[in-house]
Structures are given as C-alpha cells and as structure tokens.
Amino acid sequence: MSYFYIRDIQYNKQQIAGLTIYNHSAALNKPNVLFKYFPNTIKDMNGVDRNFSKEALANNTVHLSAPSEFDDPYDCNVYVDYNEFALQRVRYYALLCGVNIKQEWDYAEVSRNLAMRIFMHISSGGKVASLFELDKSNELVRVHQEYFLISLEKELLQARLNPNADGEFYYKAINHVIDTEYNNMQKTANRFRVSCFAQSPYSMLMWSHYANNHQGFCIEYETPDYSKENENIYFNLFPVIYTDTRTSLTKLSLNWNATGSLSHSDIWDFYKYCLLSKSLDWKYQQEWRLISCDTLLTDQNYNCKFFKIKKVYLGNKMSAKDRLEIIDICKKQGIPYTGVTIASDQFNMSDCGILCEDCDRVKQYIQSNSSTV
Structure with a gap:
C-alpha cells in the first residue's frame, strides 16, 4: 500500500488523487x-x-x-513507463500510416512494420509529408502530427547522408523520434x-x-x-508531498504528445506527482x-x-x-x-x-x- 504525507498528515492513494489545487494550496492553512x-x-x-x-x-x-x-x-523527475509509452506512440503512428496491427505485436514488431510501410511509400515516389493525412479538425493534434513527420524526415535525411547507413535506418529513425517524444515531459519539467x-x-x-x-x-x-x-x-x-512510491505519468505524457495540451486535472497531476x-x-x-x-x-x-x-x-x-x-x-x-x-x-x-x-x-x-x- 502506498503512503503519502502532507504536513505530517497521512493520505492514501485515492485521497491524493482526489486533491485539487484549491484544497491543496488554499484550504490547507499555510x-x-x-x-x-x-x-x-x-x-x-x-x-x-x-x-x-x-x-x-x-x-x-x-x-x-x-x-x-x-x-x-x-x-x-518525471516517471513515465518507457515501454508502455513507446508501444502506444508507435501504434498510433502505425495506424495513421495504414499498418494493419495485430493486438499481440510488441514495440519492435509494430516499429518494423511501420518502417516497412515508410520504406514502401518512399520507394514508390511518395514524400514523408504525405505518409498520412493530417487531422485538420484539431489544430493542436495537427501540429503534433506534423512535428512527427518533420522529425522523421530529418532523421531519414541524416541517415541517407551516412555512407554506412543500411536498411535499418528507417527503423532507427522511428525509434529516435519516439525517444524524443518520451523526453518531452521531462523537458517540460525542466x-x-x-x-x-x-x-x-x-x-x-x-x-x-x-x-x-x-x-x-x-x-x-x-x-x-x-x-x-x-x-x-x-x-x-x-x-x-512525501511518499514511498512514484506515481506513473505515462497516460499524461501520452496525452501531451498526442494533443499538445493538458487538462486542468492533468496539470494538477503533474504538480502532485512530479514537482x-x-x-x-x-x-x-x-x-x-x-x-x-x-x-x-x-x-x-x-x-x-x-x-x-x-x-x-x-x-x-x-x-x-x-x-x-x-x-x-x-x-x-x-x-x-x-x-x-x-x-x-x-x-x-x-x-x-x-x-x-x-x-x-x-x-x-x-x-x-x-x-x-
């Protein structure tokens, strides 16, 4: 069981989850x-x-x-489960690119199938920017999708300039972009x-x-x-808040990387469990x-x-x-x-x-x- 203490008062996990900015900063007397x-x-x-x-x-x-x-x-220091984060993000991009994903696939399998999809698209004369249609109904989502494509194109260009690059560079480029997204939440904390x-x-x-x-x-x-x-x-x-456990912000990080925005509840979770x-x-x-x-x-x-x-x-x-x-x-x-x-x-x-x-x-x-x- 996890324990949390604020000013020597003990709370359980559910009580901490229910705290809001108001009753944490104002109602708790300074x-x-x-x-x-x-x-x-x-x-x-x-x-x-x-x-x-x-x-x-x-x-x-x-x-x-x-x-x-x-x-x-x-x-x-932000706690985000890397394996879960990477799998969810690569599945998201694979689905956007039209990859038929099987439920049992792990990160490596999804990433390699996405790499093959990108390779086939570019080999047939397609551009990275046209891998999938951007979501025009949500500006923040569109910007994040566009950022992924730009980052991927940059990684692929650098790989092509490397005389020792092999067919793995599509896979490596995807991994690097996912790693960059993973670090976004810590950059925000910094x-x-x-x-x-x-x-x-x-x-x-x-x-x-x-x-x-x-x-x-x-x-x-x-x-x-x-x-x-x-x-x-x-x-x-x-x-x-003093505690004996670290609370994962994986879901919050996934939301941030998918939409570029955080809800009021997300922001407060970021304060409680990170700052x-x-x-x-x-x-x-x-x-x-x-x-x-x-x-x-x-x-x-x-x-x-x-x-x-x-x-x-x-x-x-x-x-x-x-x-x-x-x-x-x-x-x-x-x-x-x-x-x-x-x-x-x-x-x-x-x-x-x-x-x-x-x-x-x-x-x-x-x-x-x-x-x-």
Missing part, C-alpha cells in the same frame, strides 16, 4: 511563518563574484532554482523553477545541508493573509515550495520578490566577519536578528541569549581588526 536557509557563499557567475544569499536578504527576494541543481536525483522553504529555524540537518554547515543564515518570512497583491505567490506556494513529490527520506524537512514555470513569477535571473522578512537567524559556526556583515544589512533594512546556539545538555538549538555584538568571538574580531588599522 503556516504563519516560513523559513529559508542560505549558505552565504560566493559564486563565480561568468567572472563576477555573486553572493546570492546576501542579495536575497538585502533585496527581500528569493531565487528559484532549476531542479537539476538539487541534491535529490528524483526531484522533479522549465520549472523552485524555491524551497522550511517550517523551523532549528533543524540541525537543514543547517548542515543548506546553510553551509551552520556557517550561513536562515531567514524567517511572515506569511500574510491572501490578497490580490500577493496572489501570484500565494497560489504557487505548496507543501511537499511536489519527494521520498519519505526527506520528510524531516517539512518543505514548502514556491513554483514558477520559466519566469512567470520572477525576473530574468529567476529572482522573485517574496513575503516580508520578519527575522534573521545567524548560524552557530558563522565567522565573526560574516556575522558583522549580515548584521549590517539587517540594521540597514530594520530587520531583527539573533544568533543560533546549541544546548549543552541535549541535541537542541535555540536563539542565543545575548546580542551578537556582545559575543566574545565578535568582540575579539573587532579588536584584532581595529588594532591592525
């Missing part, structure tokens, strides 16, 4: 605050040093990352950008993984009530995600103005130099801040009881630097 961990490190961007963590603090923005940059190889948030500033693992081993900082954001001004963020901010699903191994994160397709919510650098900053937490291992730099930004922006300390008698973290400026490490750093001036 927490009053959200937290984001920052490494406070410098990146070389085409020869220019950038500290995106400091920029996020100074500008009250969050950066939305490509899923390929995440530490989980399953993150936003267009999305994500910014991740937590529900606590005291997670030892989050500090280790996402705040440069406690040397970075964590920002607390105040989650406002819904308004027209914040609706773009509000309705694109979702709790992650928002993570392994139970990550359940400790209690993650929320801000999701944007391309730059829908962001500027050209994928930065997005976010909710008001309420407080900044400075990492336990943050250097005195970095600590003073972050404090300076906080003071300029009028943002409260605190250091995070570890308990002596248990594995807990909490706010430091003294001002960061009164910390011995900071005082020693200031004194040593002032004496060298």
